[in-house]
Amino acid sequence: MANNAVATRDAYGEALLELGKRRLDVVVLDADLSGSTKTGKFGKVFPERFFNIGVAEQDMIGMASGLSLTGKLPFASTFAVFETGRAWEQIRQTVCYSNLNVKLVATHSGITVGEDGASHQAVEDIALMRVLPNMTVIVPSDGYETTQVINTIADEYFGPVYVRLGRSKVPSVMPERYRFKIGKAHVFRMGKDANIIAAGIMVSMALEAAEILKKSGIDAGVINMSTIKPLDTKTLLKAAKSCRVLVTAEEHSVIGGLGSAVSEFLSEHYPVPVVKIGMRDEFGCSGSSEELLKFYGLTPEKIVKTIRKALK
Numbered sequence: 637m638a639n640n641a642v643a644t645r646d647a648y649g650e651a652l653l654e655l656g657k658r659r660l661d662v663v664v665l666d667a668d669l670s671g672s673t674k675t676g677k678f679g680k681v682f683p684e685r686f687f688n689i690g691v692a693e694q695d696m697i698g699m700a701s702g703l704s705l706t707g708k709l710p711f712a713s714t715f716a717v718f719e720t721g722r723a724w725e726q727i728r729q730t731v732c733y734s735n736l737n738v739k740l741v742a743t744h745s746g747i748t749v750g751e752d753g754a755s756h757q758a759v760e761d762i763a764l765m766r767v768l769p770n771m772t773v774i775v776p777s778d779g780y781e782t783t784q785v786i787n788t789i790a791d792e793y794f795g796p797v798y799v800r801l802g803r804s805k806v807p808s809v810m811p812e813r814y815r816f817k818i819g820k821a822h823v824f825r826m827g828k829d830a831n832i833i834a835a836g837i838m839v840s841m842a843l844e845a846a847e848i849l850k851k852s853g854i855d856a857g858v859i860n861m862s863t864i865k866p867l868d869t870k871t872l873l874k875a876a877k878s879c880r881v882l883v884t885a886e887e888h889s890v891i892g893g894l895g896s897a898v899s900e901f902l903s904e905h906y907p908v909p910v911v912k913i914g915m916r917d918e919f920g921c922s923g924s925s926e927e928l929l930k931f932y933g934l935t936p937e938k939i940v941k942t943i944r945k946a947l948k
Contacts, residue, residue: 641805642779645743648801649674651786652711656682661707665700667693667714673743675713693718697726704736709790716745716758716800724764731796732768739789741799746887747932748804748837748925757920763892765798766865772818773865775800777839778808781862784816793818804925807840821868827857830881830943835861835894838885844936849943856943867897876906881946883911887934890914911946913939
């Protein structure tokens, strides 16, 4: 496991630029935040294929939809709270209802947005996107996986996609041999005592927690469920059957996110207790990303404590 940290939004900016070099049908739209979302890298090289819509997220989705109907491959980006919140109706009515080939890549998700506070911290965006018919929802764990996600949704998948990225740098955790596939989880290892199903920044936390537990004789597995929808139910079922405790970990509300998706499937197909780690029924607040992760219990230590308690 590599230790070098990269923000997933930075990886997105680089991947988008390289994608633009090899595919002339790629167009990029942004709602006046291209410096932060890193789409500005694409805009500087391909200004004729870059559109700054301004603070008009609904219009951005409408324009992306129209461009897709002309044969273009649009990537529309802004902060997660604005993309999924302000433009939800447009995403529902124009992108998903018509099943258009529009890629929504949102940055600054979750509480690691930091000091901008609750108004800018999307902790409900996965739920908002997951509920929409035809929408695929992906949460990459690191920069390496982000690059693969962007190329995969462009080259191998036709239809609406929501990709959730963050502001802060995250540890590089995925092995070099890894190849992302929509709907396929990556199993670092299956555990006999517990399995941690994680997404995004929480994958690195889960791996740390597993190492801590290992020292005390607890065998905990870690699974990167980067595709929240469609869920890798085959791997999930195997994980549930192989251990005593199943824990989900996400930088999102426990209502409607990864934990909910896991619980919904298992309750019908293999009912077992699932302990969810994530934001409770609450908004975030202002602070550094490190302070907020600790304050809301999104840490390796909390995962360790939760598993030990559940095993008792």
